[in-house]
Each structure stands twice: as C-alpha cells, then as structure tokens.
Amino acid sequence: MNNKFFPSNFLFILIMAVGTLLSLSSSHWLTMWMGLELNLMGFLPLMNIKGKMLEAEASMKYFIIQSMSSSMLIFTSIMIYSFNMSWYSMFNNNIMNTMMLLTLILKLGGAPMHFWLPSITKQMTWMILFLILTWQKLAPLFMLSLMNSNIMTIMIISMMTTLMGSIMALNQTNLQMIITYSSISHLGWMLTMIMLNSSLTLFYFINYVFISIPLMHMISSKMGNYMFMFTQKNNTNNMFIVSLILSLAGMPPLLGFMSKLTILIPLIKMKLFMLTMVMLLGTLLSLYFYLNMSLMLMIKSYMMFMLPKNNKNYNSLISLNIMSSFIMYPMITTFIN
Incomplete structure (x- = not known):
C-alpha cells in the first residue's frame, strides 16, 4: 500500500462511495447501518495509503470510534423495533431518541464527543483529511435529518x-x-x-x-x-x-x-x-x-x-x-x- 496509485485503492474508493450511497438511498434503519459499515470497510484501507505507523494508529482509533457508534446505532434500532415492531418508524421514545442522536453526533465528531477527530486528523494526509471532513459526514447528517428528536x-x-x-x-x-x-x-x-x-x-x-x-x-x-x-x-x-x-x-x-x-x-x-x-x-x-x-x-x-x-x-x-x-x-x- 506504499504506492498511492495502487490499483486496489480504486476498489476501496468504490466500496466507500457505494456504502454512503446505500445509506443515503435507504429509508430502512438496518440498511442505513449496513451502508455505514460498508463505507467504513472501504475507508479504512485508504487511511493507510502510505503505510506509516502514525496512519495505522489513526486508522485504529477511527475504527474503534466508528465501531462503537455503529454498535450503539444497531442496538438502538433493535430496541425501537422491539417497541414498535417496525424498522421504518420514527423515534417516539425520548431515551432512544437521545441515544440515537448522541450516536450520530459521535460519528460526525460534534461536541461534546469531538475528542477523537483532532487526534487522528493531524496524522493524516490532506486528501484523507478532506474525505473525513466532507464525504464521511454525508450519511450521518442524512440520518440525523430523519429524526424527530427534541x-x-x-x-x-x-x-x-x-x-x-x-x-x-x-x-x-x-x-x-x-x-x-x-x-x-x-x-x-x-x-x-x-x-x-x-x-x-x-x-x-x-x-x-x-x-x-x-x-x-x-x-x-x-x-x-x-x-x-x-x-x-x-x-x-x-x-x-x-x-x-x-x-x-x-x-x-x-x-x-x-x-x-x-x-x-x-x-x-x-x-x-x-x-x-x-x-x-x-x-x-x-x-x-x-x-x-x-x-x-x-x-x-x-x-x-x-x-x-x-x-x-x-x-x-x-x-x-x-x-x-x-x-x-x-x-x-x-x-x-
């Protein structure tokens, strides 16, 4: 992966783009979660594009944070399904609403859960920094717009x-x-x-x-x-x-x-x-x-x-x-x- 024009990088970029588009085009919370995971699997190899130790450390931090937020996301979605028996329903429970909101804010890197974002971006290339600050925010922002929270x-x-x-x-x-x-x-x-x-x-x-x-x-x-x-x-x-x-x-x-x-x-x-x-x-x-x-x-x-x-x-x-x-x-x- 030391060569930034390594052919497999095009595959990873495609996987990342397809994951985001899957989340954006879905009205089903489980499918949105699948799109986020697909996006993560395509983006992680791109973070190690130069094969440096600092990039590997940053990609591990990013993986842990995104995995934790995705786990909270699917857990909250299952709890909502157990209450309403529907994957398409909006969130009427205040506790579940707050959990889903905090999960998406963690994915976006918003305060008070912004602590992980600066610690990884200072070790990244400018291209990956641009992707983290723009493309990677599309799907969580879309999911946030679908909520009817407080x-x-x-x-x-x-x-x-x-x-x-x-x-x-x-x-x-x-x-x-x-x-x-x-x-x-x-x-x-x-x-x-x-x-x-x-x-x-x-x-x-x-x-x-x-x-x-x-x-x-x-x-x-x-x-x-x-x-x-x-x-x-x-x-x-x-x-x-x-x-x-x-x-x-x-x-x-x-x-x-x-x-x-x-x-x-x-x-x-x-x-x-x-x-x-x-x-x-x-x-x-x-x-x-x-x-x-x-x-x-x-x-x-x-x-x-x-x-x-x-x-x-x-x-x-x-x-x-x-x-x-x-x-x-x-x-x-x-x-x-």
Missing part, C-alpha cells in the same frame, strides 16, 4: 459544537488541526437547521465543500502543514488563498458569508435570538485565527506583490467564491422563501 437538545449540541471548534483552534499552529477545528465549528452551523430545514443544511455543506477543495489543495501542495510556512516563498497567488480563508471565516461578500446568511435569516424569523447570538459569538472567535492566517500571507509573505500564473484548475470555484453575492443571492431567496 429540537432543544440539538440546538444545545450545535451551540457547543460551534463554540468548542472556535475556542480550540485559537492556539493551534498545525494547519491540519486548524482546518479540523474549523470543520467542527461549521458542523455546529449545519446542525442548527438539520431538524428544521435540511435543504439549507445541504446548501451549507455543498458551499463548504466548494471552499475546501481549492483551499486544502493549495495548502497541501504549496504551503505545508504549519503556519510559519505561510511566511516562506511560494509559487502561488496568495490572494487566492486569502480569499478562500476569509470565505471560511464568513466575511462578506464571499461564499462563506452567503452560507451563514442562509442559516441566520430563518433563525431570526423563528425568533431564536439566543441561538443566533451564540452562533455569531463562535464565528467571531474563529475569525481571530482566520485573520491571523490571512495576515501572515498578506503582510509577512515575500511574494505579496508578485502575481504568478493562476491555478486554472480552480478558477471557476474561486470566481464563485468571490462573486457569490451576485451569483448565490437568488438561490438563497429561493431556498428561504
């Missing part, structure tokens, strides 16, 4: 997730850790609307993926894994990376701001002012390390006034990011209205 519980979890992700990233120098805690903070924003309007959560998730693809690729190929490398010479246009970082921070008029706007407007309309204030506080805290990264690129970089050739692979995504106020606003009004 909205107050999920609101408290979303507030804790946003604040924890923002606070824990403040003193980090490892870029993989910063991106991981940033993803935890963004997960809190997605969880706020998962019970009320899952289409807005999907919209936020897609925008996060659009921002993360060029950002992680540019950081991994040009910068390295630590913040001090932002001050070194590089062959890319730093303003592109700055625009992507500020977009993750939610600075207007970039794409990340439009994503947060889609969440804020319904929350204010529903008079959830306390939740809105806490979410904005978490964003304000995370703005500190986003601006720190941006200032290191803009002020301390030797290549500030040099404009090398643009990365043509991501020109369309970067244009969407910068021009989102004019491109995405009609879509936002359609979603909300």
